[in-house]
Amino acid sequence: MEKFSRLTSHLVPLAQRDVDTDQIIPARFLKVIDKEGLGEHLFEDWRKLPDGSPNPEFVFNRPEVQGAQILLAGSNFGCGSSREHAPWALLDWGVRAVISTSYADIFRNNSIKNGLLPVIVDAEVHSELFGMVDRDPHAEVTIDLVSQTVSFGNGHAASFPMDPFAKHSLLEGVDQLGYLLSMEEKISAYEASHDGF
Amino acid sequence: MVAQEPESPAVLYIDLHLIHEVTSPQAFSGLRAAGRQVRRPDKTFATMDHSTPTLALDLNLVDQMAAAQVRQLGKNCAEFGVTLFDLESERRGIVHIIGAELGLTQPGMMIVCGDSHTSTHGAFGALAFGIGTSEVEHVLATQCLLQTKPKSFEVRVEGRMGLGITAKDIILGVMAKVGVDGGNGHVIEYTGPAIRALDMEQRMTVCNMTIEAGARAGMVAPDDTTFEYLAGREYAPRDQAWDAALENWRQAATDDGAAYDRTVTFDAGGLEPMITYGTNPSMGMPIGDRIPTLDHFSDVNQRQSIERALRYMDLKPGQRLLGHAIDVVFIGSCTNSRITDLRLAAGLLDGRKVAEGVRMLVVPGSQSVKRQAEAEGLHEIFRTAGAEWREAGCSMCLAMNGDELEAGQYGVSTSNRNYEGRQGKGGRSLLASPLTATASAIRGAITDPRTMI
């Protein structure tokens, strides 16, 4: 997975709360056996009108968000299904980080494992950010993982929490499987003492 | 627990890993690319359920991509030595249905599956998490999972359910109270007399929907009901091993007075049949109520999401749902497709007909449930009434296999998710119990089942 340390980008604002992973990538696109190309169907049913043409109202279709790498999302983003296709689709579209007040646990886990950074800010910063994009859709935000800060506007900065283990794997771009594999001896010892299951 | 190093998540050993076709292919590809093996194929079991056909067990009935994905699971299991309950297997079914019915799911176990409804298995006092595909690969390779410590959340259910009320109504009621993110970061334990009074199948219905509140897992401490259910099941311990296991399980049960980070109390005594009106499972209400008006919600974001949901559902604040015409009824999914669910539905349908113009689909949770239902003649009741009787699978719960709502249709569903498009693009789902769904099928409109019992 790609390393994540610092990112500056304008935002894709999606204020709706409780966006579930079925919306991020509907089930009918989960019939794949690899991870590539899912960005094409990101938010498929919101991006397309019933006749299949792009919905010009939906934020991901607006010209000003093209090329943005940060999604500014409503609270409890990514709830519902455990499908890792959701972060795969976001990454494939070009999103590298999400900013919200909260995430569903499984989505947050899945995102970190793929180098998609879930940033948590408080409600005040969250609404300041929405206000900022409203005024200027091209306004940029910088996310710095090393110092765990989000900075924007004229000198606004907010820190965000990130557990040290996840931070390390994101900064180094290492898969957490490596850590588990390094536990081989302890796993074998555990198995030896818990036989009979 | 295998290890817990400072500033790192705990390394948990997984006693049972369940697999299905949709969330596993990329995990097997990862193993193959790195030249790794499945560490414990003996603790890994696979089934085909999400995109399999239900009209007949013939892969020509689903599209080529779905068929290819199902075949890929067959190849992966053969190559890595994993036990697979394939389309021909009489043990096949929805992953969370068969884990329990085969006796694979046992108290005290750590269970994972690449599926959020793994919480179902918590009904046995197991700690059961839904995981993503990267974690599926981790568990295949190391039999371990990294987890940060969750908080504990007690949902205490008091009272006694009245006639026509089921476990589904309890959990829809709990969801409406706790909210769609009320369980984030927590493991919920269900306690109280109303939970103790439930049989195992009903406890599974409750634990199943725990994820709809965002909780990582849901559980019920095991008791004699649990042990009686397990005794004699195919993969349950036998003879001396059974006696030893039983002793362990009894000790593992949470003692009363355990401390929780949070507690919510819920009264099952005053409960009415519940139904959802919106586009997430917490947007539910007693069936006789009116849809809440917007001034009911203080939070502006919540008001917006209710407004949006009602627009999608083509319903109005303050509107009654009773008597609202419906198009489809779906009895199925890992929430409500066990034999007791089918008995409830068949009991109400016996001697009656599905209303003209309504399509009713009955999809058993496993081939074993199907055989049992057929042995009891339930399939005849369904067919005579005009319902479709299908092969086991997830079917219209997530509409991957062609069983789906059409745009604009209203479907009363016993499944667990009413998200936009979940049961078919543009389809409108109303979640309810098997009794409410069946009563509504008979009348062709949303109906309180207590008027028909």
Ligand code: SF4
């Ligand atoms: S029945 Fe529905 S919720 Fe259950 S495993 Fe299948 S798709 Fe998921």
